[in-house]
Amino acid sequence: MTAYFKQDGPVDGAALDGMAQGVLGRPVPRIEGLAKVTGTATYAAEYDVANLAEGVFVTATITRGVVKSIASEAARAMPGVLAVISEARMTTRAAQGTAGEAPEQEPQRVSYWGQPIALVVAETFEQARDAAKQLVVEYDADTGVALDPATATSEPQEDEAIDMGDLNAAMQAATYSVDMTVETEGHASAAMEPHAAIAAWEGDKLTVHASLQMLNYNISELADALDMDETNIRLVSAYVGGGFGSKLGISEDVVAAALASRELGRPVRVVMSRQQVFQCIMRRSETWQRLRLACDADGKLTGFGHQARVSNLPGETFAEPVLQSSHFLYAAPNRSLSMDLVRIHRMTAGSVRAPGEAVGMPALEMAMDELAEKAGIDPVAFRLRNIPDRDPEGNLPFTSHGLAECLRQGAEAFGWESGTRKPRHRREGEWWIGTGMASAARVHNASEAKARVRLTADGRAEVETDMTDIGTGTYTICAQIAGEMLGLPMDRVTVSLGDTDYPRGPGSGGSWGAPSIGSAVYLACKALRGQLAKRGNIDEADLVLKDGAVEGGRSVADLIGGEVLEEIGHYEPGTNEHDYTSSGFGAFFAEVRVNHWTGETRVDRMTGAFGFGRVLNEKTARSQCLGGITWSIGTALTEALHFDPRDGHLANPDLAEYHVPVHRDVREVEVLMLQERDPLASAIQAKGIGELGMCGGAGAIANAIYNACGVRLRQLPMTPDRVLACLRD
């Protein structure tokens, strides 16, 4: 049976809160955690498959043009080499998130440096790697290819444009205003597990073990790429070693492994090298942003302008949604927002954790800090003064709005000193010390989701869905919801994820995973409760289940009576999506030290306060926030993709040259989570949390750098060379 629910309006929050088991929200350790800490969790490349051949990609060394010839014969003559695959169906980019169709194909047409053009398959990895290195390729390279975002042709993004009132007039009439540009560099997801796939055919049935975030879309993308029926495909991603957007769409390895395996009639594994992951999956676009903010003498915003320019390859519709939070975060009657997408031949731009807000929010919050300073108002008070009652553009109500509460609680926990703020007010030896803050916001979306929950004859619950856990805690929160609803301790719930043989989940992306799949599990369990109530002749509302039994009565196993009960929960967002604006909110506070002689910045401590509806698991939710704050540090200080201006190739395609934060970069971090219910956000009153923790955090660090040493850099990352160049004696 299917329990279907489309959310048109608020849900009754009482149901989940009234359960007796008491596991939901608790800091339960991850149920798959023991497998991960003992090295027994199996990731995509690690399945033990007999007769496995190994594939290694060869990538283009031109920017744009065609592959004229590939010396396949010479490669085939090398020891162990089985084939050189360069089929037209091979994909040359990863699919964009939620594409549901194949990305660009035809590897002989090159549109960026580093694009896969062939796959060398051999008996062993060492043989394939050697032959791939030595493969001779001839090209017809185009000249005069657009590479510079500052000069390339741009396409205005009409659905992002807003013009309300008269921003120019507001800027002129303002008591205080700022008009500034901020530039941010590109980012890489750099998930620790490289993209990998093992493909095997049985007749016309294809199974691929891959590292993917959204199997519900990936299956359609793969079917389209291979021109086959979805029902003949099975995708498995039981463990995913991080995604952060890079595994939203099927990557090149998945399709290439499937094609090679079909040609050779044996299973093929393709693991991308770290350099290939950097060069041919996704980059976050660099951004150029102009912010114009105007306020009156009381610090009320009268004008709000945010303009952005981002880039992508021709043929890609994705444009880093820099303005996403700017549309609703602060009230101001005169508004002008616009975005341009320029076409250049660098690798594909796509989703990297918190697409849009990750770079748009810091820029906005840097501008807010400058304006607060001009107006002589404490930056926390300045933000509190400008929180809108309703979405200032759509005039929609918010589902729930925790910004003010996060600002207050965060300030208190951090020990924020309100009052006059002056840069260079504290020095310890060679270090300038200062503080800064920023708001956090990340739009909340829910997505359609299905999950099956089964009550077995011995009174255990089994949850099944093709939803993935990419480190987000999905396994555990699904078990907690089922345990809470069905009155079962954690050890009597099993959760199976990441297999397209199970009902379609929402996929992990856009922070909608937990609220959406959680709602589906909840609906299935609610229906099962109905069945149990009927069997026990009790009203469902009066059914109290705890530790595997009706409180003070029969056990669940007894009620089931030797059968198996099964329900599929099917959740779909409804009119809420159009009737409300929904977002997670928060606030960041940072204390940094900046070295007077080297320009080096260290983040001594950070506090983040976040409101995102129901907290499903205190431990894993906190970890999501910690991760986001860690990314904020990288965005602020170290992370930058560097492209060669001559051919657009990524010059720092590895973890030695692209600097993600390491242990020593992350000192004291404190996370506060509001106790909140959002009955409009999802059936379980929860919003997403995977991205909120980095939506603005880099702004808090930038503002703290100014407060510490008096340098207002309008460029991210704020590397020592850049800070030093602006440091006065």
Place this chain on the structure above:
Amino acid sequence: MSETIKVNGSDHLMPADARVSLLDFLRHYVGLTGTKKGCDHGQCGACTVLVDGVRINSCLTLAAMHGQQEVTTIEGLGTPDAPSDLQKAFLEHDGFQCGYCTPGQICSATALLDEIRAEWPSDASDDLNAPSLSDEEIRERMSGNLCRCGAYANILAAIRQVAETGA
């Protein structure tokens, strides 16, 4: 040259191909996939194992070079039925998210505690002759193990607990 290599106490035949890294040997030849490949270039620490008790990046060395030595991987430190103290502490403190960097982190942390006992100094040591286990000391010594999920604060808590209580 030795014909076999000892991994977690048992002998395995050396690969015939001299190009096989110790990491690929463990993953592809021995079938121990707990040791992870994150970069294959000594940049991430996911492949950390212990060789005669000392931590190394197994991607940066060839299997053929370790014939006379004792290799310990994450599987040799503990099992789901009998996890080590550090493995338990990582679980309790949520010292991981996706879990991919985790075996390397735990192997590193295991060796780190021994290094402190042996009084090896680091960049973060106040006293080069007697390093103490300050938070900064742990962070410095763990900085070769990247965690993109950003579990650093929790990893520190897990290591600190084991260092202080021995469990």
